[in-house]
Structure formats: C-alpha cells, structure tokens
Amino acid sequence: xxxxxxxxxxxxxxxxxxxxxxxxxxxxxxAMELRRSRGSRISVALTGVLAAAALLCAVLRPVAISSxxxxxxxxxxxxxxxSRSIDLPGAGGETRREAxxxxxxxLEKHGAEVRLYGLAFGKGPATPLGAGAAAPAAGSxxxxxxxxxxAAMRAARPMPRSDLAGAIESVARAADERPAAIVVLSDGxxxxxxxxxxxxAIKGALGTLEVPxxxxxxxxxxxxxxxxxxxxxAGAAVAHQPLSLRIEIGxxxxxxxxxxxxxxxxxxxxxxxxxxAQGTAKVAGGTATVELQVTLDRxxxxxxxxxxxxxKGDRVPENNTRYVTIDVARDRVRVLxxxxxxxxxVRALRMWLKSDASVDVVAFFILRTPTDDVVATPDELALIxxxxxxxxSEHLPSFDAVVLQDFNAEPYGLAKHLRSLARYVDKGGGLxxxxxxxxxxxxxxxxxxLAEVLPVNLDRARGAEGVDVxxxxxxxxxxxxxxPVLGPLRDLIGEALPEMPGTNVLGDVRPGTTxxxxxxxxxxPSGAPMPVLALGEKGSGRTIALSIDGSHRLLFSAFAAxxxxxxxxxxxxxxxxxxxxxxRFEPAVVELPDGCIAGEETALSLRPLPGxxxxxxxxxxxxxxxEVVRTLEAPLDGRGEPLSLGAGKLEPGGYSxxxxxxxxDAAGPEAEARRGPTTRRDFACERGGDEWADTRPDVERLASxxxxxxxxxxxxxxxxxLPLPAATQIAAERRVSPILPPWAWTLSAAVLLGAHWIxxxxxxxx
Numbered sequence: 001x002x003x004x005x006x007x008x009x010x011x012x013x014x015x016x017x018x019x020x021x022x023x024x025x026x027x028x029x030x031a032m033e034l035r036r037s038r039g040s041r042i043s044v045a046l047t048g049v050l051a052a053a054a055l056l057c058a059v060l061r062p063v064a065i066s067s068x069x070x071x072x073x074x075x076x077x078x079x080x081x082x083s084r085s086i087d088l089p090g091a092g093g094e095t096r097r098e099a100x101x102x103x104x105x106x107l108e109k110h111g112a113e114v115r116l117y118g119l120a121f122g123k124g125p126a127t128p129l130g131a132g133a134a135a136p137a138a139g140s141x142x143x144x145x146x147x148x149x150x151a152a153m154r155a156a157r158p159m160p161r162s163d164l165a166g167a168i169e170s171v172a173r174a175a176d177e178r179p180a181a182i183v184v185l186s187d188g189x190x191x192x193x194x195x196x197x198x199x200x201a202i203k204g205a206l207g208t209l210e211v212p213x214x215x216x217x218x219x220x221x222x223x224x225x226x227x228x229x230x231x232x233x234a235g236a237a238v239a240h241q242p243l244s245l246r247i248e249i250g251x252x253x254x255x256x257x258x259x260x261x262x263x264x265x266x267x268x269x270x271x272x273x274x275x276x277a278q279g280t281a282k283v284a285g286g287t288a289t290v291e292l293q294v295t296l297d298r299x300x301x302x303x304x305x306x307x308x309x310x311x312k313g314d315r316v317p318e319n320n321t322r323y324v325t326i327d328v329a330r331d332r333v334r335v336l337x338x339x340x341x342x343x344x345x346v347r348a349l350r351m352w353l354k355s356d357a358s359v360d361v362v363a364f365f366i367l368r369t370p371t372d373d374v375v376a377t378p379d380e381l382a383l384i385x386x387x388x389x390x391x392x393s394e395h396l397p398s399f400d401a402v403v404l405q406d407f408n409a410e411p412y413g414l415a416k417h418l419r420s421l422a423r424y425v426d427k428g429g430g431l432x433x434x435x436x437x438x439x440x441x442x443x444x445x446x447x448x449x450l451a452e453v454l455p456v457n458l459d460r461a462r463g464a465e466g467v468d469v470x471x472x473x474x475x476x477x478x479x480x481x482x483x484p485v486l487g488p489l490r491d492l493i494g495e496a497l498p499e500m501p502g503t504n505v506l507g508d509v510r511p512g513t514t515x516x517x518x519x520x521x522x523x524x525p526s527g528a529p530m531p532v533l534a535l536g537e538k539g540s541g542r543t544i545a546l547s548i549d550g551s552h553r554l555l556f557s558a559f560a561a562x563x564x565x566x567x568x569x570x571x572x573x574x575x576x577x578x579x580x581x582x583x584r585f586e587p588a589v590v591e592l593p594d595g596c597i598a599g600e601e602t603a604l605s606l607r608p609l610p611g612x613x614x615x616x617x618x619x620x621x622x623x624x625x626x627e628v629v630r631t632l633e634a635p636l637d638g639r640g641e642p643l644s645l646g647a648g649k650l651e652p653g654g655y656s657x658x659x660x661x662x663x664x665d666a667a668g669p670e671a672e673a674r675r676g677p678t679t680r681r682d683f684a685c686e687r688g689g690d691e692w693a694d695t696r697p698d699v700e701r702l703a704s705x706x707x708x709x710x711x712x713x714x715x716x717x718x719x720x721x722l723p724l725p726a727a728t729q730i731a732a733e734r735r736v737s738p739i740l741p742p743w744a745w746t747l748s749a750a751v752l753l754g755a756h757w758i759x760x761x762x763x764x765x766x
Contacts, residue, residue, distance in 0.1 A: 008061040008738070016060055023056040037765060044763055047756035054749040061742055066735045073114035073727040074180035077171055078107060080129055080153055081186035081218070082120035083162035084597070084691035088187075089315055090219040096697075099218040099716050100185050101150040106719040107183065108149060113727035117179070118149045121167030122159020129156060160594055160689065164705075165192040165205045172209040180725040182213045184705070188698030189691075198701045199708025212711035214722050215702035220715060222696040224253035226260060226310045227319035229287075229693045237328045239299045240398060245324075247306060249281040249288040252696050253315070257283040261309040264292050266302060267323075267623040267654035267684070268427065269539040273305055281308070297397050298428035298540065299330045300581045301682045303623065303654040319692045323654065323684030333580055336391065336399045337363040340407040340438045348552035349405065349434075352572055359576070362399075364391075366412060392417035396424050401579050406436025406549055410444045418450040425453045426539030430579035435504040436549040441466040442504070455514075455536025456545045457507030459525065469502040472520055474532045474548070479662065480516035482612055484585045485535065485578045488570035489554075498559035500550040509534055512660070514678055535578065537658070537678065542579050581680075587612060588659050590681035596655075598685040602647040604632070604657060610640035616661050620647060623654035623682070636661065654684045 007016050030048040034041040086096040094102075107116060118129035129152045164184065171182065193201035202213060227250050234244040245264060251257035260281040265273035276295070281288035296302050307321040314320070335353060339346040342365050353361040366386060392414065396402075402421065409415045425431050433439060433454060445451050446458035474497050480486050497517075508524040509515055509531055517533035524530045534545045554560050555568035578585040589607040596602045606616060613636050620630040632645045660678045699713075706713035714721055740748075 004065045004067070005062055005739075006065055008063055011060065019056055019059045023052045026052050033765070037763070041763075043759050044756070044765065047752065047759050051749070051752040051756040054745070054752045058742075058745040058749040061738065061745055063736050063738050066737070073111070074725040075177050076111060076114045076116055076181045076183060076724060077179040078104065078116055078118045078129075078149070079121050079126060079164065079167055079171070079182060079184045079186075080104065080118060080156070081162055081164075081184075082122045082129075082156045082159045083189075083191075084158040084160065084688050085162065085187055085189045085695075086218065087158060087688070088219075088692060088695050089223045090221075096187050096218040097154065097156075101153040103185050103216050103218065103716045103719060104149040104153055106716065107722075110720050110722065111724050114180075114724050116149065118152060119167065119171070120156050120159070121162070121164055123161040123163060124166060125170030126167035129153060158597075158600065158691075160597070160691070161191045162186070162189065162691070163192045164190050165201055168202060168205040168213070169207075172205065172207045178209060179211055181211050181711075183722065184213060184215045184702070185218060186215070186702060187218045188700070188702045189694065189696070190698070190701065193701075193705075195698070195701060199704040199706075202705045203708055206709065211709075212723075213705055213709040214711040215706045215713045216719060216722075217697065217699045217702050217713070217715050219697040220699055222252035223315045224255040224313050225316040225319070225695045226251045226255055226257055226283075226308065226314055227316065227693055227695065228262075228306055228308055228322040231304075231306050231322055231324045233326065237296060237302075237326045239328050239330050239400065240295065240297060240334075241331075242293050242295050243326075245277075245292045245294060245304075245306070247281070247290050247292065249283065249290065249308060250694060250696075251283050251286050251288075255313055256311055257286075257288075259283070260288065260311075262290050262292065263307055264294055265305045265307070266294075266296070267305055267682075269621075269623060269656065270426070270626045271624065273624065276304070296326065296328045299328045299400065300428075302326050302328050303682050303684045305654075305684075316692065316695055318652075318687035319695070321652070321686070322693070323652075323686050325682070325684060330400065330580070332358055332360040333401065333576065334360045334399050335362070335401045335403060335576070336396075337361055337403045337405065338391075338407050339363070339365050339405040340436065340443075341366065343406065343436070343549065345434070345436070345549040345552045346405055348555045348568060349403070349572065352555075352569055355569075356573070366407070386412050388413045388417065392420055396420065396429075399429070401430035401432065401576065403432045403434065404439070404443075405434040406439050406443075408438035408443045409448070409450075415444065415448065418445070418448045422449040422453045422538075425541035425543060428540035430542050430544075432544040432546065432575065432579065434549060434551075435547040437467055439549075440504040440506065440545075440547070453538040453541070453543055454510075454545050455512075455534040455543055456509050456531055459507040465505050467502060468505055468522065471499050471501055472503065473497055473499050474517040475520045475529070477515050477518050477529075479514050480533075482587070482614075482661070483514065483516055484587055484609060485574045486516055487585075488574050489567055492563040492567045492570055493554075496559075498550070498553040498557055500548045500553070502548070502550075503530075503532060504547040506531055506534075506545065506547050510536060512536060512658075512678065535678075537680065542581070544575055544579060546575075586679040587661050588616065588679050590618070590657050590659055590679070592683055595689065596650060596683055596685035597689050598652040598687045599649055602650055602685070604645045604647050605642055606634065606645060606659065607642040608636050608640055608661065610638070612636050612640065612661055613638035614662055616643070616659060618645065619658045619660070620650075621656050621658070622651075623656060629655070650685045652685055652687050654682065657681045657683065 027049055034045055080100055088096055090096050090099055119126035120129045229250045230248040232246045237243050247262055249260055262281050263278040264276045266276055267273050277292035279290045279292050281290040304324045310320050350363050353359050441458050446460045451458045508526045513534050513536040515531045515534050518529040519532055522530040532547050536543050554571055555565045574585055591605040593605050616634045616636050618632040621628055630647055634643050634645055658680045703713040
C-alpha cells in the first residue's frame with residue numbers, strides 16, 4: 001500500500017497553477033521588500049511564507065491518496081541456444097549447456113521484477129524452453145534454489161542448427177504480448193545470421209519490433225581441439241574417375257599443431273574400411289587445407305570416413321572423424337557379357353546391350369574349348385583363347401556388372417576366379433547368371449564361392465536333373481505383381497508370358513531373396529514353387545538368377561509381335577537398372593530428414609510406391625560388421641503415404657537400412673518365396689555433426705548484434721549489469737481523503753495572515 005498527496009479536484013488545473021504562481025510571486029515580493037528594510041527580518045519572512053503557504057492550501061485544499069496494488073514486470077523473452085554446439089566444453093570443465101543454465105539462474109535473480117519467458121532456438125521458429133522434455137513449463141515461478149528455466153535448459157533436446165534470425169522473426173511476428181527486451185544466450189556459433197552484417201540482419205528480423213537485444217556469451221575461449229571442420233568435393237562423383245576431396249582442418253585453444261596426418265577410407269558391408277588416400281595437413285594460423293584424390297568404383301551412396309590423428313591434449317576427440325555420404329553416378333554402365341555359345345538368347349541380349357547408348361558392353365562368346373582339336377598352326381587361327389585370367393584378375397573391378405550366360409566355369413579356367421568374382425559382388429558389383437545347358441549346377445557352380453552370393457541354392461544332389469527341357473509358361477508371383485522391376489514388362493504384356501523352352505533346376509531361395517517369376521509345376525526341396533527369376537543382395541552388391549534361356553521370345557516370336565518386340569528391352573532394362581540401383585526400380589525410398597547424430601534419437605522416413613501394400617520391414621546393420629542393430633516394421637496400406645519410424649539411438653559409424661516389402665502373413669515353408677522386393681540405403685552417424693566441427697565461440701558476432709539493436713553484450717558473470725526494464729505498478733484499490741476540512745484551511749490562512757500583519761506593524765513595515 002502506498003500514500004501520495006495531490007490538490008483537490010474541485011479546482012481546474014489552470015487555476016491551480018495560477019494560485020501557485022501568485023503565492024510564489026508574493027513570497028518573492030516579500031523578499032525584495034525585506035532586503036530594503038532595516039532591523040530584524042526573520043519573523044516577518046517566516047510569518048509571510050507561512051501565510052502564503054496557508055493561503056495556497058486554502059485554495060487548493062490538498063488531499064491524501066491511498067492506493068493498494070501490485071508491481072507487474074515487463075515481459076522479457078530469453079532466447080537460449082539449443083543447438084548441439086552448447087554441449088561442447090567451455091572454460092573450467094563446464095559445458096556451454098551448463099553455462100546457459102547458470103546464466104538463466106542469474107537472470108532469475110537479477111530480473112526478479114520482470115517476467116522472463118524462456119524460448120529455445122535451433123531449427124525454425126523458437127519453441128518454449130523445455131517443450132517435449134521432462135521439465136516444468138518455462139516462465140513459471142522459480143522454486144527452491146534453482147528456477148524452472150535452468151532445469152528446462154538442462155533437459156532441452158539438442159537441435160541440428162542455430163538459427164537465431166528465424167527465432168527472432170517468430171518472436172517479432174507472434175500475436176501474444178510484445179516483449180520489452182530480448183536476451184540471447186549463445187556461444188555465437190550461429191548458422192543465421194552469418195558472420196558479416198550480423199547486427200543488421202537481426203534488425204531486419206525484428207521488423208517493427210523496436211526492443212533492445214542483449215546478448216550473453218556462454219563461452220569466450222575455444223577448448224584445446226583439432227578437428228575436421230569440413231569435407232568438400234570438387235565436382236560430381238563419377239564411378240571409376242578420380243574425385244578430389246578438399247579437407248579443412250582447424251586447431252584451437254593453443255593446442256600444439258604442426259603436421260596432422262589425414263586418411264580417407266570407404267566403409268564396407270563387412271570387414272575393415274578400404275583406405276582410399278592419405279596425406280598430411282600443415283597447420284598455419286590455426287587452419288590447414290589438404291586435398292586427397294580418391295576413386296570410387298561403384299555407383300550409388302558411398303560412405304567415406306575422413307579421420308585425422310590428433311596430438312595429445314585434444315579435448316573433443318569426437319570431431320576427429322567425419323563421415324561423408326557421396327552419391328556416385330555413372331557416365332555409362334560398363335557390362336562384361338560372357339556367353340558359352342552363340343544362341344538366339346545370347347544374340348538377343350547382346351543386341352540389346354549394344355543398342356543402349358548408356359551401356360558400355362564388353363562381350364565374349366565361346367566358340368571353341370581349350371581341348372578342341374584344331375588342325376592348324378597358331379598363326380592360322382582366327383579365334384583367340386578366352387582371356388579369362390586377364391579379365392577376372394586385372395579388369396574385373398572396372399565393370400559395373402557381369403553377365404554369365406549359359407557358361408561352364410571349368411573348361412575355360414573360370415573356376416579359379418570364382419572367389420574373386422564373389423568378392424567383387426560383396427564389394428558392390430552386380431552379377432546376373434542366365435540359364436542354359438551349361439549354367440548353374442551343370443556349369444559347375446554348385447559348392448563354389450560364387451554359389452554363396454547367388455540368390456538361390458545350387459543343390460549338387462539334383463545335378464542329374466540340372467536342366468528340365470519341358471516347355472512351360474512362368475508364373476508371376478505376388479511380389480512380382482507389385483515389384484517395380486517387372487512394372488515396364490507388365491505395362492506392355494500384362495500378366496501373360498511366352499512359353500519357355502526349358503529351365504535350369506534351382507533349389508530354395510536364400511534369406512532376403514525376392515522371387516518375381518516361379519515355375520508353375522516344379523517344386524523346390526522345401527515344397528515351395530521353384531524360382532525362375534530371383535533377386536538378391538550380398539554385401540554391397542546385387543545378384544540375379546534367371547533360370548531360363550528363352551527371354552529372346554519377348555523380342556522375336558509370335559507372342560512378341562503383340563508388343564512390337566519392345567518387351568525384351570523393357571525386361572532387361574529393368575533387370576540391369578535394379579542391379580545398378582536405379583531409383584525407378586526401387587520399391588521404396590528411405591530418407592533421414594534430420595540426419596543421424598550418434599547418441600540422439602534417429603528418425604527414418606519410408607516412402608513406398610503407390611500400390612505397395614503389406615508389411616514393410618527395415619533392417620539396420622552396422623557397416624563393417626554386418627551386425628543387425630535394429631529391426632523396424634510398419635504396415636503399408638497401398639496409398640504410398642510416407643511413414644516415419646524411430647530407429648532409436650545409434651553409435652558413430654556407417655549403417656545400411658534394408659527395406660523389405662512383403663505380405664503380412666509371410667510364414668511357413670513358402671515364406672521365403674513370397675518375400676517382396678527390397679531396397680537399401682546407406683547412411684552414417686557422427687557425434688555432434690556439423691555443430692561440433694568448429695568449436696570456437698564467436699563473441700564478436702554477439703557483440704555486433706547487441707550494438708546494432710541498442711542492447712548490451714556481457715558474459716555469464718556480467719549478467720547483473722544488464723539494463724532490464726523496470727516494473728510497473730498496477731493499482732487495484734484507490735482511496736481519496738482530505739487532509740483537513742475546507743474551513744480549517746481557511747481559518748489557518750486567516751490566522752497566519754493576521755499574525756503576519758501584526759509582525760509587520762511592530763517592525764515598522766506598512
């Protein structure tokens with residue numbers, strides 16, 4: 001409760017001013033008169049001043065005003081940096097997040113008369129501090145020794161960016177109460193605004209909101225750290241062509257850096273990473289740049305690991321290794337086509353490969369075996385021996401895909417290279433084995449290392465019936481009806497297929513195999529229909545098993561005339577496209593909207609194709625070990641709507657996400673044969689990501705923001721000096737009462753005027 005005094009409201013304000021002026025004039029005239037008089041003047045002056053004051057009070061009749069109310073503090077918005085960089089260490093072993101919590105506690109003490117409203121900024125508009133965490137609501141009354149805002153800061157979820165400009169724009173455009181000031185808690189390592197013209201950018205973000213922006217620096221010194229700040233590529237990545245990696249190294253905090261070894265490796269499905277290049281970065285002025293030349297042999301998403309060897313004393317070892325996902329393209333698909341004899345089927349496939357401008361084909365047809373008795377001298381021979389050793393020892397890595405069509409491995413010396421061919425597939429190559437009298441089991445592939453990468457089992461016990469010459473019409477499976485691989489073919493000919501002249505006898509499918517075509521009558525050992533066209537994955541590569549040698553009937557036959565012979569090209573274009581991971585033939589797309597940060601929740605986005613119904617299963621495997629770390633499942637309704645799946649918290653490293661789409665009730669002996677189409681996405685997780693790449697705080701940027709907006713820039717210890725706006729009192733009850741009744745003021749004025757007149761007479765003044 002407060003008490004104040006004021007004139008009575010009966011007299012208008014101009015008359016109140018006039019009365020006060022007349023009283024002052026009378027006192028001035030009295031003083032001038034007393035200066036000319038002789039004798040004692042104190043009693044005359046005293047009674048004169050009292051008489052004038054009493055007369056003024058009789059005119060104004062002052063009253064006492066008693067008010068009862070409360071102090072209401074202005075709204076102050078606190079924008080706390082919630083990007084991942086605040087988890088970096090600061091001075092004295094305190095992280096920047098802990099410094100932010102301490103700063104909020106100091107603000108609660110210093111700003112006891114203001115209303116603090118805590119917001120976290122990172123990516124997009126600012127959000128209430130502590131939203132989504134197990135922390136009390138921001139802006140509520142502090143309890144205990146620590147307020148709610150510091151507790152919410154400690155529980156805030158790290159964000160992938162630090163967009164201060166976007167956060168201030170959201171505050172300025174909000175429809176609620178406008179703040180009287182904004183306080184920013186950050187280390188200055190901001191994505192927006194950039195280093196140049198930061199203050200002007202924030203003024204532009206404020207728009208019509210004219211308030212000071214105070215900044216509090218959570219760190220003033222960089223920790224002892226050497227890091228891989230950035231990895232950039234010069235130009236597009238093309239398979240089999242050199243690619244330049246520009247690597248930026250930073251050294252801060254007084255760490256002793258001179259020459260830093262750098263190495264670039266490619267992560268594999270299993271085994272140790274393959275070293276691609278190495279070099280040395282010579283640090284000068286705290287930074288260094290080194291260029292490494294790497295060559296990637298396979299197209300698609302490739303995970304590169306760029307690592308440095310840090311000197312002793314490095315406090316942030318997590319940023320010594322960075323993972324880069326590079327999408328490798330092809331200028332042309334390089335295919336090695338090896339056929340055992342020049343049949344109609346071989347001729348049709350070779351014609352199609354040669355006609356496609358995007359395919360660079362190297363074809364070999366075996367017209368004689370090494371044991372053929374040729375009655376001629378070597379100089380007279382028109383045919384050269386098959387260069388099997390040269391092809392499969394030296395040039396195999398240069399091919400994107402290998403097609404073995406009706407080819408016997410033993411007579412031509414291929415058997416000794418089958419392990420290398422299997423290793424080629426495991427490291428990302430593609431393989432298609434096409435049927436015929438000398439393919440699969442009759443071609444001596446059963447029990448070899450190459451048989452382990454094929455999508456079907458090769459049973460030696462069934463070698464006697466390795467070929468079934470009975471004609472049949474293949475049947476499209478449930479998976480084949482929805483698989484994009486057969487989409488172009490089905491668009492041309494529908495469900496009907498031409499009669500095939502026979503097939504190789506195959507065993508059961510391996511786990512993870514997709515069967516698109518099956519035999520209408522023959523059974524595999526498990527009792528499931530025997531596969532005719534099966535697609536599988538092994539390591540980083542893909543394989544296809546086609547048990548028939550009659551696909552040429554899609555090109556030239558009475559059946560092919562209905563589609564003008566285009567069905568053959570559509571069929572093989574899709575098979576080769578799937579082998580090369582062409583997005584057109586993938587059943588779904590797997591994405592990571594927010595990337596993957598080790599130790600944080602990872603979200604996967606699955607976008608199936610329209611019409612894909614059933615059950616989607618995503619298997620996460622760790623690159624290098626092949627260990628399954630997570631299995632996710634989600635139902636598909638066929639509408640093609642994207643699905644968001646939580647993958648949990650992952651450790652640093654590379655991962656592969658394999659998506660399998662199949663029927664919900666895939667169980668029993670026919671389960672493997674009914675498995676749906678699969679796709680794969682490789683990605684990497686790293687600790688801290690880009691936010692941890694550069695650990696230097698930027699105090700100058702924060703100072704420029706404060707200076708441009710009329711605010712003040714301080715450290716955490718200097719928060720007590722922030723000029724926060726003062727609180728405003730709002731009255732809830734007001735009472736006016738006269739100090740004296742009007743007659744009392746009049747009587748006192750008359751008495752004092754009379755006393756003054758008597759004193760004047762006695763002193764000889766008229």
